[in-house]
Amino acid sequence: MPVTHISGTDDGVVVVDCKAPPPIDVIPRSCYSGPEKSQPPLLIEQLLSELRAAFNAEKDAGYVIDNNQDPASFNRLNQRVVELLKCYATTNRGDWHRFALFNDLHYVRNLVEANDDFELIVLCWKGGQVSRVHNHATSHCWLTVLDGEMREVQYQRTDPPAAAASAVRGGDGSDEKPGDTVYVEATRTTDLRIGDVGYVSDHLGLHTVGCHVSPEQLAEWQQTARNGFGSGADSWQPEGGVTLHLYSPPIRRVKIYEDNTVSERTPGFYSRGGVRV
Numbered sequence: 001m002p003v004t005h006i007s008g009t010d011d012g013v014v015v016v017d018c019k020a021p022p023p024i025d026v027i028p029r030s031c032y033s034g035p036e037k038s039q040p041p042l043l044i045e046q047l048l049s050e051l052r053a054a055f056n057a058e059k060d061a062g063y064v065i066d067n068n069q070d071p072a073s074f075n076r077l078n079q080r081v082v083e084l085l086k087c088y089a090t091t092n093r094g095d096w097h098r099f100a101l102f103n104d105l106h107y108v109r110n111l112v113e114a115n116d117d118f119e120l121i122v123l124c125w126k127g128g129q130v131s132r133v134h135n136h137a138t139s140h141c142w143l144t145v146l147d148g149e150m151r152e153v154q155y156q157r158t159d160p161p162a163a164a165a166s167a168v169r170g171g172d173g174s175d176e177k178p179g180d181t182v183y184v185e186a187t188r189t190t191d192l193r194i195g196d197v198g199y200v201s202d203h204l205g206l207h208t209v210g211c212h213v214s215p216e217q218l219a220e221w222q223q224t225a226r227n228g229f230g231s232g233a234d235s236w237q238p239e240g241g242v243t244l245h246l247y248s249p250p251i252r253r254v255k256i257y258e259d260n261t262v263s264e265r266t267p268g269f270y271s272r273g274g275v276r277v
């Protein structure tokens with residue numbers, strides 16, 4: 001795939017050419033992925049179409065989709081979303097490359113699609129880039145790995161370290177305000193590889209996501225790509241990790257837990273539709 005250098009940008013960002021995607025043919029509706037199975041690739045337009053259908057099915061049945069969703073409705077939706085994300089991550093030919101913009105200083109969020117029901121976002125992480133501990137408001141958060149290896153660490157609220165009997169505290173933190181003092185501790189670490197799918201909501205806890213690839217490992221991946229064994233037939237070169245996140249409903253405000261203090265921010269985008277904003 002040709003690369004277009006966008007002149008006039010003040011930070012030297014290289015935007016991958018956003019050419020028209022290949023035509024959609026057969027939608028693999030029974031898309032159960034696995035390295036042992038050979039199946040047609042799920043293209044990102046097909047993924048979006050299937051996601052919209054899954055969300056519409058629950059809405060048409062009268063269910064509200066958020067982290068307080070009816071359990072049976074959520075189980076149906078969750079099963080389909082996990083299946084689709086896994087299928088996409090393990091069968092696609094790299095049609096997400098056009099969305100995958102990196103930044104040397106911090107991880108970045110590249111919007112694929114936003115609608116009333118969900119946001120689909122490609123996040124790009126260079127080695128060592130890690131998010132801060134954060135919540136997900138009232139949303140579901142699914143994520144899968146498209147490239148590289150990632151680590152998710154979940155956190156729970158705890159009593160102050162000096163408390164006589166420090167213990168993990170419950171609650172979803174919905175009553176926490178910026179400036180509040182909140183102590184957290186890591187309770188679960190999950191390493192994620194291409195095609196693994198994770199899920200978190202405020203009912204489960206807080207989390208960080210990060211890319212911990214070493215320079216040596218990255219050099220090995222880049223050599224593999226140069227030898228033509230990477231994902232996709234274009235000029236993609238691994239730079240760290242790439243994750244695909246699905247938030248439903250779209251998240252407008254997130255809480256950050258840093259230095260035992262809560263703050264709040266509005267998440268932004270580094271690019272939309274493959275174009276730097």
Ligand SMILES: [Fe+2]
Nearest residue numbers: 134136141207
């Ligand atoms: Fe998150």
